[in-house]
Amino acid sequence: MLDIEDSTETDASPEGRILIVDDDALARFILADQLDALGCRCVDTAADGIEALRQALVRPYELVITDLCMPNMGGQRLLAALRTHGLHMPVVAGTAWREPAAAGTNGAPPDAASLAGFAAVLRKPISIAQLQQLLRAHLGETRFGRDRTAPAAGARRALQAAFCAAWPEDEKALRAALAALDTRAMRERLHRLHGALAVLGEARARRACTQLQQRIAREGLEPHVARIERFMHLCARIGRDSPHG
Known part of the structure; x- marks a missing residue:
């Protein structure tokens, strides 16, 4: 089982390091476990955008997968902060069936303009198939081109x-x-x-x-x-x- 609390892989790993950002510990666990099933061994996690930004400033990531609605700093502000600091890795947003009111008007999902800049916006729960497509698109077909089985x-x-x-x-x-x-x-x-x-x-x-x-x-x-x-x-x-x- 992947240890999602702290990755000990080196930054030179050919697999590409991924950062998961979500204030829900279970959501982080689930997503990290799915990535592990797809062969990703370099996965770090953060509980909000502030923590994620700190990590991204000291360690290179090839892909960030973030929840949109989090305390302290949500996904949209995290994306803006990463770009302000000159970090241009693809950032993928995950959104559930209905975001809380803070994310949009009367609890509605954010509008298209507010999601500009994300490499993709996926409805949660993000499936194994969706994750595999993301890995192929952003980390390379050669590294993640093979089909893998779903978690046992x-x-x-x-x-x-x-x-x-x-x-x-x-x-x-x-x-x-x-x-x-x-x-x-x-x-x-x-x-x-x-x-x-x-x-x-x-x-x-x-x-x-x-x-x-x-x-x-x-x-x-x-x-x-x-x-x-x-x-x-x-x-x-x-x-x-x-x-x-």
Whole structure:
């Protein structure tokens, strides 16, 4: 399994170093694991744009894959900062089904003008096939031209374990948002969970997450307390009910 916390490869590696930027630790884990399945061994991660910029100023990257909506510095500001510092590696943006309000108007995804300059904008969860196309396009056909298999069952169990490990913090954030009737905080946390549930193949929980985002956007939190509780129950069961869990 790829160690996504700190890469120990040398900068001279012929594979090309990739930087993943996302404030969600599970999202970073999933993307790094997918890149590992495709043969990428030089992968670093950062939790926001500020951390990513610091890393990029001291270590060369051939590709940056960043979430758009993050605290401190989001993907759009990171792209601008990289260019200001004369760094011109391709930067790919990942966006979930619906970005929080800070990314656009009334929770809508950012408009095309605000995404100018990105090498690509992909909807999360980013698939293995999409990642392979990115690697071929930006790191070279010769290095990533061969088809590789998707993560095996063992990798899926590792992703489930990562989701389970992150769930207590997610549940705490959901309950805090519910207690405060903080619609924006609730939608931001649901936004973060949505992509992870899709990658894990948890169709029922993902549908519930999508429906909650839509209903809360229209009607607020109060009418949907019971639905939120049912959704949290679904999430808490992930991994626990696996025959390998």
